[in-house]
Each structure stands twice: as structure tokens, then as C-alpha cells.
Amino acid sequence: MSKKLKKAIPHVVFLGPAFVLFSLAVIIPFVVSIYYSLTDWNGISSTANFVGLKNYISIFTGKTQFLAAAKFTVLIGLVIVLLTNILGIALAALLEKKFRGSDLFRALFFLPNTMGGVVMGYIWRFIFIAAFGALGDILKWKVLQLPWLGTPGTAYAALIIVSVWQGAGYVMIIMIAALTGIPAELTEAARVDGAGSWKVFWSVKMPQCVPYLTVCLFWSIATSFKMFDVNVALTKGGPYGMTTSMALQIYNDAFTSNRYGLANAEAMVFFVIIFAVTALQLYLTGREEKRLT
Amino acid sequence: MNGNTRRVNIVKFIIALGAAVIFMVPFFLVILNxxxxxxxxxxxxxxxxRTFEWGNYVEAWKQINMGRVMLNTIIVTGVSLFFILLLSSMLAYWMTRHRTVFSSIFExxxxxxxxxxxxxxxxxxxxxxxFLGLTTSLWGGILTYSGMCIAFGTFMMTGAVKAVPVELEESAELDGCNVYQVFFIIVFPLLRPTLLSLFVLDLFWIWNDYIVALTLLNTTELMTLQLAINKLFGLYSNQWNIALPAIVMSILPILVINVLMQKRIVSGVASGALKG
Incomplete structure (x- = not known):
């Protein structure tokens, strides 16, 4: 065996298997998707005609449902991101300093985040369909007796409730890590200068937490824009397809309507949207981090 | 502790308790019913x-084919985790210590x-x-989870590899260890804390995943827990006496892991988020 070849073997051993798996699961499908997005293939037949940008044109001229799904996902995503982070930060502020039971409370608030979207969706389906009604009969609250998953407005609300309930614990964990990492001298100094707890929290602690907030925002934006499981379990995209997320729309177009080429084009648009939004967010919070340091 | 902090702590406790009750009510009602x-x-x-209908659980177990479904989920999660932990740390090690043009493109x-x-x-x-004939076995799912999780895993492991002192590796080489021995005997054991964090993160991710399983494991023989729950609800949408016990059984393993590994989960999530 030549010396050069012998030297190459460890490279192949350490990098090879990972590269093969990564190519198989990510790179090859990504490239193949770009190709199919330019065809009219239905996913089954043996012929696929090259149609250029026709699928993309149909998407952007509103001939398909994808734009509606994108609008729904972005709007509900923004509400979810906002509420998840507000609730998560509030919980972190509450549980930052230890008191009796605070560790248990942290674990409880984080619990929904360790469970799957499908199962969580069905747990809440039971709550919205059966438990709300039972509770409404006792309390005589009209809002509980509504058909929660049956009208668009309440179905939106239901999706928001479940997503925030599932995501807040994650933000809480990250923000607790952020708050406990702030040097005590900093907050002490502000207190000596006469700042109250509220002022200390917003003007002294929060600016220190910006890198962590970046993580929370990145995570919550990515998670809510990729919404799929909760969507399937809770509303199935209904009523009248009004709560269909982008991921669900792609899945339906490919496997239910057999518009495989079109679905691939939608998948590419979906990627560009996620990429643009997360890149923009990272740029903006990165700028804020620089400004504060 | 002075009187003031004590009062603050009592107020905090009451608020936290109230919020926790609201958070936990859905689980409580599902288990109760x-x-x-x-x-x-x-x-x-x-x-x-008034009566305990344990038969609900027996019926749900049968309907969902729980033995098979649970076994599938355990195999898929376990084998994927093995690949992810091993390959991510090998990759992170090699990219940190032996940079080449190829490895920086790969990165x-x-x-x-x-x-x-x-x-x-x-x-x-x-x-x-x-096309590769992998959709008729659990391998399709396993290879997908592994391939997808390697990227994040490698970033987490890179931080851990950088913390290993190079001198340790150099002296092992002088003692006659080859590159494989240096990695597996010297470096790999030192990565344990980060490996555990990665293990916890990906364990939850794969166990709970629905979308990958839906596209690659969606047959009666290969079905995982999340798919089975979804199928069950499709068949018995309002038969709560079968659906609810199935939900409880599916979240039970997660609950147990939460109780056993509480501290590790919290620190794993925090460190994973900041390195990722």
C-alpha cells in the first residue's frame, strides 16, 4: 500500500460514514427536490416533463393554496413567538432565584416541551371538545361552550394556546440560564443607585440577556413556522382548510392531490421563507448585541 | 433570610403554584378520565x-398493537442515537484536530x-x-434521523472536543497510540457530559417525532408510537375510553425519563441551545 493511501484511511474512517448519512438524508433530497420543482411529475407515473418555472409562477400568482397557507403560518407564527417568549420570560423571572419547590416548578413548566406534538394535540383535543363543555356547564361561561375546533377564530386560538403551552418552558429554561449568569455586582450597583426591581429587571438584566433572547427567538420562530404535528392532531387544517400550515399544505399537495412537482416548488419556497426570516432575525439581534456591548 | 425575602418567596410560590395547576390540568384530566x-x-x-375500568388500558393496548409499536419506537430511537453520538463526536474531533479543505467545506x-x-x-x-430499497424496513427512518441530527450534534460536540487538552493526545501518541486509540480511549470518554446532553435532546426529538415517521415508517409493521396514536384517533375519534389510555401509555416513558433525569434534561437543553 502506498504511503499516501495509508494516510488517507483515517480521514475516510472519521468523516466518511457521517458524510454518507448526511448526503443521503439532506444533500441528495435537497438537490433532487430542486429538480422536481421544475417538473410536472405527479409522483407516481413514469414520465415527468420539464416545465421550467411554471410551478413557481402558479404559486406566486395565487393559483394554488400555498400563499394562503404561508399567510396563515406567518401570522399565527408571529403571535405564537410573541406570547411564548413573554410567558417564558415571565416564568424565568419568577423562578430565577431558588425557593421551596422552585426546581419542581421548573420541571413542570418544561414538561409539555418534552412531549410530542401529536400527543399534545390530542390531549388538547380532549380538553377543547369534551372538558371545556363540561366545565362550561358548571361555570355557565359561554366562551367554554363554543365549538372550539369548529370555527376558524377559535381554531386559531386553540392552536396558539397549545403551541404557547408547549414552547414557554423552553424559553423559561434558556432565560433562567441567562439570568443566573449575570454577575451580582451589576444588579447590586443598580440597586444602590436606587433602581427598583422592575427597573433593574428591564434596564440592567434584560440587556445582558440579549444573546440568550436571540436563541429563544430563533428557536420559537423556526418551531412555529414549521408547525405540522399540532396542526394535524388538533385541527387537521380545518375548518375549511383555514388553519393549514405551510408544511401541511406541502404534504397534502404531494401525497393527497398528487401534485408532486408543485409540492416540491412549494417546499423550496418554504425553505426560502424560513431561511430569510431566521437570517433577518439573527442579523437584527446580532446588531442589537453589538450595540449593547 | 429576612422577613421581606420570605414574604416575596411566599407570593412567588403562590403564583407558581397557580400557573403550574393551569399547566398541568390537561394531563390531570386525561389521566383521571x-x-x-x-x-x-x-x-x-x-x-x-367511581369505578376503575382497567379494561380500557387492555383494550387500548390491543387496538394500538402497543407491544410492536413500542418496540419499533425503541429500536429506531436507540439505533439512531447510537449513530448520532458516535458519528457526531468522530466528526467534531476530526474537523477540530485534522482540518482539510474537504472538512471545511463539509462544515x-x-x-x-x-x-x-x-x-x-x-x-x-x-x-x-x-429507490435504495430502505422504505420496507426501519432503516429508512433510522438513517434519516441519523443523517439529519449529525449537523446539530457535530456543533455541540465541537465545543467539547476543543476543551480537551491537546497535550493529552500528544503524549498518548508518544506512548504509541494510533489515531483510533487516541480518539476512542483518550478523547471519547472525556466527551461524556456533552454526549449525555446530546443524548437527552435527540432522545426526546426522535421519540416524539411525527413528520419523519409519517413519511418513512407509515406501514403497519414499521409504525411508531406517534403514528399509532394518530391512527387510533382517526378510527376512534370520540371513543375517549380507548383514546385516553393510549395517550397515557404513550407519555409514560417520557414521564419516567423526566423524573429520572430532571437535572440532566434542564442543563442539556440550556447548553445545547447556546452551542447550537
Whole structure:
């Protein structure tokens, strides 16, 4: 065996298997998707005609449902991101300093985040369909007796409730890590200068937490824009397809309507949207981090 | 502790308790009603059960084919985790200590891939896997989970590798260790804390995943827990006496892991988020 070849073997051993798996699961499908997005293939037949940008044109001229799904996902995503982070930060502020039971409370608030979207969706389906009604009969609250998953407005609300309930614990964990990492001298100094707890929290602690907030925002934006499981379990995209997320729309177009080429084009648009939004967010919070340091 | 902090702590405790009750009510109601007969679920949903209908659990177990489904989920999760932990740490080690042109291109691809949502690649992934004949076994799912999780895993492990002193490796080489021995005997054991964090993160991710399983493991023989729950609800949408016990059984393993590994989960999530 030549010396050069012998030297190459460890490279192949350490990098090879990972590269093969990564190519198989990510790179090859990504490239193949770009190709199919330019065809009219239905996913089954043996012929696929090259149609250029026709699928993309149909998407952007509103001939398909994808734009509606994108609008729904972005709007509900923004509400979810906002509420998840507000609730998560509030919980972190509450549980930052230890008191009796605070560790248990942290674990409880984080619990929904360790469970799957499908199962969580069905747990809440039971709550919205059966438990709300039972509770409404006792309390005589009209809002509980509504058909929660049956009208668009309440179905939106239901999706928001479940997503925030599932995501807040994650933000809480990250923000607790952020708050406990702030040097005590900093907050002490502000207190000596006469700042109250509220002022200390917003003007002294929060600016220190910006890198962590970046993580929370990145995570919550990515998670809510990729919404799929909760969507399937809770509303199935209904009523009248009004709560269909982008991921669900792609899945339906490919496997239910057999518009495989079109679905691939939608998948590419979906990627560009996620990429643009997360890149923009990272740029903006990165700028804020620089400004504060 | 002075009187003031004590009062603050009592107020905090009460607020936290109130919030925790609201957070936990859904779980509580599901568990409570899972042992009631159907007519009692419909009429006395909020009451404590009068009789314990353990038969609900037996019926749900049978309907969902729980033995098979649980075994599939354990195999897929376990084998994927093995690949992810091993390959991510090997990759992180090699990219940190033996940089080449190829490895820096690979690294850029890995970073870029973190922004690709699964829904973007899922359609072609199914075609690729079935072309390779991998959709008829659990391998399709296992290889997909492994390939997808390597990117994030490598970033987590890179931080840990950088913390290993190079001198340790150099002296091992002088003692006659080859590159494999240096990695597996000297470096790998030192990565344990980060490996555990990565293990916890990906364990939850894969166990709970629905979308990958839906596209690659969606047959009666290969079905995982999340798929089975979804199928069950499709068949028995309002038969809560079968659906609820199935839910309880599916979240039980997660609950146990939460109790056993509470501290590790919290620190794993925090460190994973900041390195990722």
C-alpha cells in the first residue's frame, strides 16, 4: 500500500460514514427536490416533463393554496413567538432565584416541551371538545361552550394556546440560564443607585440577556413556522382548510392531490421563507448585541 | 433570610403554584378520565372515577398493537442515537484536530443545513429511500434521523472536543497510540457530559417525532408510537375510553425519563441551545 493511501484511511474512517448519512438524508433530497420543482411529475407515473418555472409562477400568482397557507403560518407564527417568549420570560423571572419547590416548578413548566406534538394535540383535543363543555356547564361561561375546533377564530386560538403551552418552558429554561449568569455586582450597583426591581429587571438584566433572547427567538420562530404535528392532531387544517400550515399544505399537495412537482416548488419556497426570516432575525439581534456591548 | 425575602418567596410560590395547576390540568384530566367507562367520561368528566375500568388500558393496548409499536419506537430511537453520538463526536474531533479543505467545506454544508426544514426535503427523501430499497424496513427512518441530527450534534460536540487538552493526545501518541486509540480511549470518554446532553435532546426529538415517521415508517409493521396514536384517533375519534389510555401509555416513558433525569434534561437543553 502506498504511503499516501495509508494516510488517507483515517480521514475516510472519521468523516466518511457521517458524510454518507448526511448526503443521503439532506444533500441528495435537497438537490433532487430542486429538480422536481421544475417538473410536472405527479409522483407516481413514469414520465415527468420539464416545465421550467411554471410551478413557481402558479404559486406566486395565487393559483394554488400555498400563499394562503404561508399567510396563515406567518401570522399565527408571529403571535405564537410573541406570547411564548413573554410567558417564558415571565416564568424565568419568577423562578430565577431558588425557593421551596422552585426546581419542581421548573420541571413542570418544561414538561409539555418534552412531549410530542401529536400527543399534545390530542390531549388538547380532549380538553377543547369534551372538558371545556363540561366545565362550561358548571361555570355557565359561554366562551367554554363554543365549538372550539369548529370555527376558524377559535381554531386559531386553540392552536396558539397549545403551541404557547408547549414552547414557554423552553424559553423559561434558556432565560433562567441567562439570568443566573449575570454577575451580582451589576444588579447590586443598580440597586444602590436606587433602581427598583422592575427597573433593574428591564434596564440592567434584560440587556445582558440579549444573546440568550436571540436563541429563544430563533428557536420559537423556526418551531412555529414549521408547525405540522399540532396542526394535524388538533385541527387537521380545518375548518375549511383555514388553519393549514405551510408544511401541511406541502404534504397534502404531494401525497393527497398528487401534485408532486408543485409540492416540491412549494417546499423550496418554504425553505426560502424560513431561511430569510431566521437570517433577518439573527442579523437584527446580532446588531442589537453589538450595540449593547 | 429576612422577613421581606420570605414574604416575596411566599407570593412567588403562590403564583407558581397557580400557573403550574393551569399547566398541568390537561394531563390531570386525561389521566383521571382514562380509567372511567365511556358514559361516565361523557357525563361526569370532572368528577373522580367511581369505578376503575382497567379494561380500557387492555383494550387500548390491543387496538394500538402497543407491544410492536413500542418496540419499533425503541429500536429506531436507540439505533439512531447510537449513530448520532458516535458519528457526531468522530466528526467534531476530526474537523477540530485534522482540518482539510474537504472538512471545511463539509462544515459549511452542515451549518447551512441547520436552516433547511424537514418539509423541504421530505418529498424527495421518500423517493431516494425507496429507490435504495430502505422504505420496507426501519432503516429508512433510522438513517434519516441519523443523517439529519449529525449537523446539530457535530456543533455541540465541537465545543467539547476543543476543551480537551491537546497535550493529552500528544503524549498518548508518544506512548504509541494510533489515531483510533487516541480518539476512542483518550478523547471519547472525556466527551461524556456533552454526549449525555446530546443524548437527552435527540432522545426526546426522535421519540416524539411525527413528520419523519409519517413519511418513512407509515406501514403497519414499521409504525411508531406517534403514528399509532394518530391512527387510533382517526378510527376512534370520540371513543375517549380507548383514546385516553393510549395517550397515557404513550407519555409514560417520557414521564419516567423526566423524573429520572430532571437535572440532566434542564442543563442539556440550556447548553445545547447556546452551542447550537
Amino acid at each position: 382514562s380509567v372511567k367507562p365511556l358514559d361516565q367520561i361523557m357525563t361526569e368528566l370532572l368528577a373522580l372515577p 459549511k454544508l452542515l451549518i447551512g443545513s441547520l436552516l433547511i426544514p424537514f418539509a423541504t426535503v421530505m418529498l424527495s427523501l421518500v423517493k431516494t429511500m425507496s
